[in-house]
Amino acid sequence: MEKSIQHPIHTHVEERHVPANEGKLKLPAPLKQLGHIRIGAIPLPLYVLMAVIVFAAAALGQLPNDMIGGLAVIMVMGVLLSELGFKLPLLKHIGGPAILSLMVPSFLVFWHVLNPPVIDSVQTLMKTSNFLYLYISCLVAGSITGMNRKTLIHGFIRIFIPMIAGTLAAVAVGLVVAMLFGYSAYHAFFYIIVPIIAGGVGEGILPLSIAFSQILGGESASYVAQMIPAAVIGNVFAIIGAGVLKKMADHNSAITGNGVLVKEKNGKTMSGSVYDGLKPDFALMGAGLLFACGLFITGHLLSPFVGIPGPILMIFGAALLKVSNLLPTKIEQGAYQLYKFVSGTLTWPIMVGLGILYIPLGDVAAILSVSYILVCASVILAMIVSGYVVGKWVRMYPVEAAIVTGCRGGLGGTGDVAILSASGRMELMPFAQISTRIGGALTVVIATVLLSMWG
Numbered sequence: 001m002e003k004s005i006q007h008p009i010h011t012h013v014e015e016r017h018v019p020a021n022e023g024k025l026k027l028p029a030p031l032k033q034l035g036h037i038r039i040g041a042i043p044l045p046l047y048v049l050m051a052v053i054v055f056a057a058a059a060l061g062q063l064p065n066d067m068i069g070g071l072a073v074i075m076v077m078g079v080l081l082s083e084l085g086f087k088l089p090l091l092k093h094i095g096g097p098a099i100l101s102l103m104v105p106s107f108l109v110f111w112h113v114l115n116p117p118v119i120d121s122v123q124t125l126m127k128t129s130n131f132l133y134l135y136i137s138c139l140v141a142g143s144i145t146g147m148n149r150k151t152l153i154h155g156f157i158r159i160f161i162p163m164i165a166g167t168l169a170a171v172a173v174g175l176v177v178a179m180l181f182g183y184s185a186y187h188a189f190f191y192i193i194v195p196i197i198a199g200g201v202g203e204g205i206l207p208l209s210i211a212f213s214q215i216l217g218g219e220s221a222s223y224v225a226q227m228i229p230a231a232v233i234g235n236v237f238a239i240i241g242a243g244v245l246k247k248m249a250d251h252n253s254a255i256t257g258n259g260v261l262v263k264e265k266n267g268k269t270m271s272g273s274v275y276d277g278l279k280p281d282f283a284l285m286g287a288g289l290l291f292a293c294g295l296f297i298t299g300h301l302l303s304p305f306v307g308i309p310g311p312i313l314m315i316f317g318a319a320l321l322k323v324s325n326l327l328p329t330k331i332e333q334g335a336y337q338l339y340k341f342v343s344g345t346l347t348w349p350i351m352v353g354l355g356i357l358y359i360p361l362g363d364v365a366a367i368l369s370v371s372y373i374l375v376c377a378s379v380i381l382a383m384i385v386s387g388y389v390v391g392k393w394v395r396m397y398p399v400e401a402a403i404v405t406g407c408r409g410g411l412g413g414t415g416d417v418a419i420l421s422a423s424g425r426m427e428l429m430p431f432a433q434i435s436t437r438i439g440g441a442l443t444v445v446i447a448t449v450l451l452s453m454w455g
Contacts, residue, residue: 040079051076058117065117070125070353073118077105078349095243095422099236101351102418106359119356126353133296135342135350136413137314139429141292142339144318145332146273147427152322154262155431158394159404163435165390166383166405167443170197173382174375181371186454188375194447195227196234196379199440200412205231211448229364230376231411235418237380238409241402242423245384249399257397259427261404273427275336284334291327291335311413312437315430343426351421354414380409400428407432408439 037044054072057063063073081104085096108114125131144152171193178188190212198204209223249256257263295317299310306313321327384406391401403423410419416432 039083042079047076047079051080055118058115058121061117063117063121065121065124067125067129067131069117069121070123070129070131071349073122074125074349074352074356077101077352081105081352082348093243093247095239095246097348098239098243098351098418098422101348102239102355102359103236105352105355106361109356110361110365114356122353122356126357132350132353132414133311134293135346136311136417136429136433137292137296138289138335138338138342139426140311140315140433141295141318142288142335142337142342143427144315144430145291145322145327146275146336146339147322147430148260148273149323152319152430155396156319156434158262158396159431159434161394162387162390162396162401162405163408163439166386166408167197167439169382169386170379170408174379177378178375181375183371183375190447190451191226192230192372192375193379194443195230196376197383197408197439198227198231198443198447199436200231200410200415204412204440204444207444208447211444212451215448215452225363226367228360229367229372232359232361232364233373233376234380234409235411235415237377238384238406238415238419239422241380241384241406242419245388245399245402245406246423246425255397256399259400259425261396261400261428261431263395263397273336275333278333278337280337280341281334284330285338285341286334287331288334288336288338291331292338309437309441311433315433319430339426347417347421347426351418354411354418358411358414380406383408399423400425404428404431404435407435410436412436412440 034045035043039047042050050072054063054076057069058073063069078101081100082097084091085098085100086092088096088100090096091099105114109119171189174193174196175185175188178192179185183192194208195205198208205224205227206220208227209220212218212223213220249258295314296310298317299313302308302313303310322332384402387405388398388402391405392398394401403419403425407416407419410416410432413433413436416429416436420426420428420432
């Protein structure tokens with residue numbers, strides 16, 4: 001049975017109504033009109049002022065090379081690019097905010113528009129401070145513990161069916177399309193298809209490159225350069241696919257659970273979070289942050305002993321606590337409300353950081369061709385379509401099943417963030433992480449064994 005939910009007790013604070021213009025400087029009419037234009041939630045003049053300050057500091061070499069400097073950069077860029085993505089024709093229907101937030105910064109790095117202080121501060125934030133994994137930890141902890149228990153149990157059991165079907169479809173279709181364009185089956189499988197479904201760069205391509213170098217000889221870096229373009233292009237098509245699925249769901253409510261993955265036996269939607277109606281409690285959100293950090297550290301601590309990646313252990317740990325009802329209700333509430341805050345405010349800025357650091361357009365440009373792009377697109381399309389069809393067959397919502405299956409074609413955890421943000425379904429993060437990480441790990445092992453036999 002679900003645990004009963006107690007509303008948080010809030011200390012009464014006497015409120016005083018403050019007139020809107022009390023104590024404020026009267027602005028000239030033109031400037032006042034500009035103030036009605038907003039970039040995200042920020043009035044345009046204030047946004048421009050903050051952007052000028054951040055990039056002027058970078059130009060003068062005074063941008064702090066720490067979390068503050070890095071956050072300032074990705075927030076300024078993320079707010080603007082996501083706003084454009086939501087409003088530009090065509091793009092707004094295919095995941096525009098995710099595409100622009102990811103690709104525009106990558107092009108700016110490729111064209112040397114962003115100067116070293118900007119890139120250094122973002123690297124300090126995202127890599128040195130591991131801000132990306134803090135973000136993912138908050139998403140995983142909150143989305144799992146705030147989830148309906150039935151949804152969680154049935155979702156974890158069923159997700160492997162469309163995941164396996166999608167992988168087989170991707171390999172089969174990718175091989176056929178590649179061979180039609182003149183690629184050998186060997187090259188298509190090991191250098192295009194496998195990099196796309198290997199689970200990202202750090203968890204997939206880098207281990208693969210080491211295995212390739214040991215089996216075939218040569219430097220692992222040369223294999224990384226050959227595999228990364230397929231992963232990047234596949235990730236872009238997966239984002240576009242998620243955006244298209246969102247558009248389909250907007251027009252046909254029967255094919256989507258609006259972020260809920262599975263149906264009940266009677267065909268009804270399993271309820272979402274029991275915490276959605278509660279007023280945010282900031283103290284509990286702080287407890288939720290500690291819980292998220294504790295989960296991540298637990299996974300990191302146990303990983304060397306059990307041979308399972310830390311993020312996967314974190315997911316299983318959160319799911320076990322939820323299913324067994326061991327976690328206090330208040331902590332579940334705090335973790336869930338923190339997840340809602342983080343996913344609502346930091347997703348697009350995080351995408352900017354990923355675009356600056358993780359999308360090597362130089363490697364992509366060196367190997368790019370129309371046939372190569374079409375092969376990558378066919379791999380992603382096969383996964384999404386098979387996930388849609390098979391998901392419907394096993395009583396999962398087709399749109400959500402297709403999105404999670406499509407995450408197999410993303411750049412690991414970074415790709416999951418991009419794909420789910422394009423679909424507007426960040427609550428699917430635990431299932432996407434399972435699909436990406438477990439599916440990717442199995443892909444790396446199987447590909448290594450086949451290469452040792454084939455190579």
